[in-house]
Amino acid sequence: MTLLINIHTHRPHNNDEWSIQNLHADFDQLKSLFNYSVGIHPWYIDPKTIKHEMLLMKTVSQQKNVLAIGECGLDRLCNTDFKLQEKIFTEQIIWANEIAKPLIIHCVRAHAEIFKLLKEHNRISPVIFHGFNNSEELANNIIQKGYTLSFGKQLFNPSIEKLFSKIAGDYFFLETDDSDYTIDAIYKQAAKIRNISADGLSLQIQQNLKRVFNLSKK
Ligand SMILES: [Zn+2]
Numbered sequence: 001m002t003l004l005i006n007i008h009t010h011r012p013h014n015n016d017e018w019s020i021q022n023l024h025a026d027f028d029q030l031k032s033l034f035n036y037s038v039g040i041h042p043w044y045i046d047p048k049t050i051k052h053e054m055l056l057m058k059t060v061s062q063q064k065n066v067l068a069i070g071e072c073g074l075d076r077l078c079n080t081d082f083k084l085q086e087k088i089f090t091e092q093i094i095w096a097n098e099i100a101k102p103l104i105i106h107c108v109r110a111h112a113e114i115f116k117l118l119k120e121h122n123r124i125s126p127v128i129f130h131g132f133n134n135s136e137e138l139a140n141n142i143i144q145k146g147y148t149l150s151f152g153k154q155l156f157n158p159s160i161e162k163l164f165s166k167i168a169g170d171y172f173f174l175e176t177d178d179s180d181y182t183i184d185a186i187y188k189q190a191a192k193i194r195n196i197s198a199d200g201l202s203l204q205i206q207q208n209l210k211r212v213f214n215l216s217k218k
Contacts, residue, residue, distance in 0.1 A: 005183075006018070006175055007104075007130070008128075009175060009176045009178075012034075013034040020036060020037050021034060027057060030063065030066070032063075038060050041071055042078055045080045054091065068096075068103065069092050069103050070103050070128075071130060072103065074086065076110050089117060090121055093125070097123050100124050102126040103122070103127045105130060118147075126148065126212045128212065130150040131150065131154065132160070133157070133160060139167060148208070150172065151164060152179055153179040165194055170207075170208060174186050187201060
């Protein structure tokens, strides 16, 4: 069977896939058998509890089966104060460096600000822009900076299809995020767009995983 890697999902682990489940709160839900990303999402920053949440996140993220920090980032369309978002995101960039784990980025209409903060603070951690749903120019810009993209349900959108058919194989992952699609359906769509076999696609993403997450050493 082809190995399906789901780099970002909000659903609990299922046996059809190798997945990284994202937790933005309730960090004590974490089970030792599965893989997680943990981070403070810009939507859910509560000034009253953020100090405590950050402390919990930092503690939990040191566990071996927490593979990444995130999703974290900036969102122009949410109600959280933007300055506070920047402060909390910056703290997570610095933390990811400290524990040398990749960052999974949530970005809505704030790419320039995210690039700036990463440039200032990101020294070590690989960076994945998840749920990519923007222009080809921006995709190329992200790749040129050495960052990686991740695609999910966006692959059923014609303009993203076109962009995805052209980007270099080293620079992407696939994900279900919080959508109703299965990772199998996302892989099938991705293989169709790139006109490659399911096995070829699977091997490519396995290589990307090893490189970005440095998993070969573990
Ligand atoms: Zn998500």
